[in-house]
Amino acid sequence: MLLRLQNIILEKIATGQSLAETVDYLCREVETMTDDIVCSVLLLDEERRLRHLAGPSLPFEYTSAIDGIAIGHGVGSCGTAAFHGEPVLVEDIDAHDYWQPYKHLALPIGLKACWSTPIVASGKVLGTFAFYYRITRGPSDQERQIVNACVHLCAIAIERDQRMAERRRLADTDGLTGLPNRSRFNEVINEVSRRDADWALMLIDLDNLKMVNDTFGHGAGDDLIRIVAERMKQEAPSGMAFRLGGDEFAVIVPCLATTEPAALAETLISRIKEPADCGGHLIYPAATLGGARAGIERSPQQVRQNADYALYHAKERTRGRYLEYQVGLGTAIAKRFRSVQEVDQALRDDRIDAHFQPVIELATGRIMGFESLCRMIMPDGRLVAAAHFHEAMKDAHVAIEVTDRMLERITAAASEWQREGLEFSRIGINLSAADFHRGGLTRRIVDAFARGGLEPTSIVAEVTESVYLTPKDNVVAEEIHAMREAGIKVALDDFGTGFASLTHLLTVPVDIIKIDKCFVRRLADAGGGGIITKGLLDIAKGLGIWVVAEGIEELVQAEHLLSLDCKAGQGYFFSRPVDRDSVREMLEVSKNHLEWTRILREHNRQLFDKTG
Secondary structure: OHHHHHHHHHHHHHOOOOHHHHHHHHHHHHHHHOOOEEEEEEEEOOOOEEEEEEOOOOOHHHHHHHOOOEOOOOOHHHHHHHHHOOOEEEOOOOOOHHHOOOHHHHHHHOOOEEEEEEEEEOOEEEEEEEEEEOOOOOOOHHHHHHHHHHHHHHHHHHHHHHHHHHHHHHHOEOOOOOOEOHHHHHHHHHHHHHHOOOOEEEEEEEOOHHHHHHHHOHHHHHHHHHHHHHHHHHHOOOOOEEEEEOOEEEEEEOOOOOOOHHHHHHHHHHHHOOOEEEOOEEEOOOEEEEEEEOOOOOOHHHHHHHHHHHHHHHHHHOOOOEEEOOOOOHHHHHHHHHHHHHHHHHHHOOOEEEEEEEEEEOOOOEEEEEEEEEEEEOOOOOEEEHHHHOOHHHOHHHHHHHHHHHHHHHHHHHHHHHHOOOOOOEEEEEEOHHHHHHOOHHHHHHHHHHHOOOOHHHEEEEEEHHHHOOOOOOHHHHHHHHHHHHOOEEEEEEEOOOOOHHHHHHHOOOOEEEEOHHHHHOOOOOOOHHHHHHHHHHHHHHHOOEEEEOOOOOHHHHHHHHHOOOOEEOOOOOOOOEOHHHHHHHHHHOOEOHHHHHHHHHHHHHHHHHHO
16 A cells, blocks of 8 residues: 555655645545544755645644744644654653743644654755644554655655646746846736736836946946946845846836835935946946836736836937836837837848948049948838837937948849959948947958958948937947948938038048038028038048039929039939849949930030030
């Protein structure tokens, strides 16, 4: 009978039945083997306290009373057995010293004696297995055999349960910080939303992790993450601080009646801002927080999205502070999110492509090169210009991925034209702030073109004034210098729409400025459009900078620019952006823009006729 019980218990352990159910079954079966026995199994927790696991014949009042008792010499039979790691037999509870503080619990329910055996594995006490007797006596030989088998089975079951619990803990724990990870966060937020009516979520982003990594190395960055995580753990509700990944953290506030999110946020910000020793460097951490309350909307997905909206808005408007979601805040941000998701899907579906608009030498009609322009191909085949998904490009990850895809497309097309003997001089690629702050931009561009057999001199890096004039750091300026050293031409795009560009050109020189189309449109106005454009051209000429006029849509604009001695231009008057095959046809037909060449010849002929 004992052998059959052993096999059943081992099968339950092997098939993953819960520890409590397995041990409860064991106790019930053992109680049927011998008369006058009440079986009990207690676990020993990390604080060295006894915790009730199984005791099917013991009343709830008794198991509740002994649950949580600290072990020690003289703490009943089980407390003493667990403390010393040796069996303890008390044949008379009423008379024994070990039981004097507890006999008022045992005697009224008919328990007269207790024999407790520690459950030991790998030299560690895991708990106790006890027989209570309803008469004053000790164990029989048969009972000793039963207990020996049961203690062994309990040790196997408890060890397996602890291993599984440790695996679950590791799977749910961030390795760097020891905080619960994203997987555990998803479980807890679902549990809280089902259990609590009023709860809140805060999302936290570290503001300076990249700077620490770039300046002091990733070891210092890891120290920063660990320190911030520990501070959050100390201030957040117990078990409710999580690391979602990278520099992203979350805190769940399960009860708004006891914790005000705004007050907790201020405490967190204050703690996080305390100086930190990171790899021997003194760092002043900073974080931005966004939060949302469940309220009527208890869906964890919606609360998470609202907190995301708040954090996104806080990072743009109130960096280093806490912002709580309000109705309406998500409208504009949701539009950007949709745009990001749309572009992200297009990247996955390989629907991001490069189109090319020629840059024309105005004096000859020669095609000098091309500006590459991003186009998204919709599932129905429609082409969408980058201007229609510019909101998505404000997301650094999307902007970087789009640039990488554009580099692939440009180099593939350009190497194809080169193999076919078609001359195109240079191709421009538009770069974002995210491309610069990612690091190693020059090397990535040069390597991409090298894989296509192209020289760096065939590249024009186009940078808008908003990127070019980035304050507070020298990342952009240093990268522009590195590009020019590598032979890449740098063009300042949308010139004239920003501030202080002229003075900035003295410290961060470029090779080309592209006059914004708003000036080209106003060339013929009675106002100062033409005067400003002439002034810009003269300044650029004095600095040795080439000028390209953007947005030429009419003949009169092209003629006016030529009369001002503008060297180059681009726009719909010459050509709309076209795909790589159309570029091939354009280059095969002629090196010159045919329509403009004809106009120039006609213009020159008329000029010759007038002058004789």
